[in-house]
Amino acid sequence: MKAAPPAATSAQTNLDYDKRWTLDYPELGTEPVSIEPLISPEYFEREREMVFRRSWLNVGREEQLPQAGDYFVKDIAVCKASIILVRGKEGKIRGFHNVCSHRANKLVWDEAGSCTAFRCKFHGWSYTTAGRLAGVPDEEMFFDFDKSKHGLVEVATQVWQGFIFINLDPSPKETLHEYLGEMGERLSAYPFKDLSTCYAYRGEFRANWKVGVSAFNEGYHLGFVHTQTGGNSLRNKENLFGRPVWIKLYERHHTYSFFGNPDFQMTPVEALAARHGPMMSQGAIGYPPGGNPSGHPYWALDANVLFPNFFIDVFQGSYFTYNFWPLSVDRTFYEMRSYYAPPKNAGERFTQEFSRVWLRELLLEDLQMIEQSQAGIASGARQHLTLQDGEICVRHHMKVVDDHVTRA
Ligand code: FES
Numbered sequence: 317m318k319a320a321p322p323a324a325t326s327a328q329t330n331l332d333y334d335k336r337w338t339l340d341y342p343e344l345g346t347e348p349v350s351i352e353p354l355i356s357p358e359y360f361e362r363e364r365e366m367v368f369r370r371s372w373l374n375v376g377r378e379e380q381l382p383q384a385g386d387y388f389v390k391d392i393a394v395c396k397a398s399i400i401l402v403r404g405k406e407g408k409i410r411g412f413h414n415v416c417s418h419r420a421n422k423l424v425w426d427e428a429g430s431c432t433a434f435r436c437k438f439h440g441w442s443y444t445t446a447g448r449l450a451g452v453p454d455e456e457m458f459f460d461f462d463k464s465k466h467g468l469v470e471v472a473t474q475v476w477q478g479f480i481f482i483n484l485d486p487s488p489k490e491t492l493h494e495y496l497g498e499m500g501e502r503l504s505a506y507p508f509k510d511l512s513t514c515y516a517y518r519g520e521f522r523a524n525w526k527v528g529v530s531a532f533n534e535g536y537h538l539g540f541v542h543t544q545t546g547g548n549s550l551r552n553k554e555n556l557f558g559r560p561v562w563i564k565l566y567e568r569h570h571t572y573s574f575f576g577n578p579d580f581q582m583t584p585v586e587a588l589a590a591r592h593g594p595m596m597s598q599g600a601i602g603y604p605p606g607g608n609p610s611g612h613p614y615w616a617l618d619a620n621v622l623f624p625n626f627f628i629d630v631f632q633g634s635y636f637t638y639n640f641w642p643l644s645v646d647r648t649f650y651e652m653r654s655y656y657a658p659p660k661n662a663g664e665r666f667t668q669e670f671s672r673v674w675l676r677e678l679l680l681e682d683l684q685m686i687e688q689s690q691a692g693i694a695s696g697a698r699q700h701l702t703l704q705d706g707e708i709c710v711r712h713h714m715k716v717v718d719d720h721v722t723r724a
């Protein structure tokens with residue numbers, strides 16, 4: 317049984333699905349979009365410098381570092397960087413370049429662990445978890461040597477709602493709070509800390525990272541790509557093409573609210589799962605704090621897209637994230653994580669297992685489109701992409717990247 321949908325509360329409620337979002341953002345235009353940024357090696361080099369080395373980047377969550385001394389390593393190929401994230405003795409999370417101060421050897425080689433100090437494999441220099449150089453074998457043979465000047469190189473690291481972000485700019489131009497802006501304030505209401513059970517997938521796809529971002533930035537494809545999974549829970553005969561129920565473009569980020577089909581008939585096993593916990597395909601079962609900004613009665617989820625490469629997709633009782641990390645102009649490393657409240661019984665655990673596999677299927681359906689799109693783009697057959705109104709977030713993301721790349 318479905319709960320009655322909540323009453324519409326906002327004047328912005330888009331019940332006929334006929335709104336043209338582009339009219340709210342005339343500065344974005346409606347022209348076809350060049351494919352050059354998706355294939356150009358020179359453009360990719362500019363993205364390294366102007367986008368990824370200057371933006372706040374999500375690298376993980378606080379739950380990955382529960383105890384003092386816990387660490388994980390995040391390799392960020394697009395910045396040619398490897399970063400150690402570590403919780404210090406006093407509880408603070410810091411980030412350091414994973415580079416020994418002696419002859420620049422990679423300091424930590426494993427993906428994650430726990431320690432009281434980091435010790436370099438090459439000549440045994442050791443560092444505290446606060447990055448201070450603590451031990452140098454045969455120290456007296458160095459010249460005018462001041463250990464205090466040879467600590468690890470720290471990277472700006474800040475935490476918001478349990479999400480750990482770094483900024484590789486040695487002097488970031490803004491705080492994480494300023495970067496998140498209005499979207500961060502709204503999303504702060506969402507109960508992230510209660511949803512601490514995480515399931516993760518990661519892999520590579522053969523496409524430009526922006527082709528990946530674009531595939532999750534619109535609902536136009538739902539009725540074609542996802543007919544075997546979630547597509548029909550996000551559209552119905554009143555909203556045949558899964559038009560958005562709300563869109564908000566911020567300076568760099570944006571939010572896209574997906575329609576939830578109130579009449580969606582789950583398969584028997586989906587319905588069984590939904591009895592014990594949240595399933596994205598339930599739609600229209602109420603909404604969480606920080607979600608459904610327009611108060612739409614038929615809301616399924618919000619894709620909150622943080623520039624440049626991080627998605628936080630929230631729905632009732634659960635959320636999932638995507639990170640898209642460029643490896644080269646036409647290869648991308650992706651991470652998907654889904655989050656739930658710690659299961660209290662076998663039924664809840666079943667729902668989570670089912671939901672994570674269901675979301676993985678959805679992801680794989682998108683990945684096929686992403687790789688085939690890149691192949692077509694790289695063929696040079698066409699020079700432009702043609703976008704409709706509901707693909708405004710695709711246009712916005714590519715525009716914001718371009719504004720960064722072409723900045724003097
Ligand atoms: S490079 Fe690390 S101790 Fe020599």
Ligand SMILES: [Fe+2]
Pocket residue numbers: 531532537541542678682
């Ligand atoms: Fe999709």
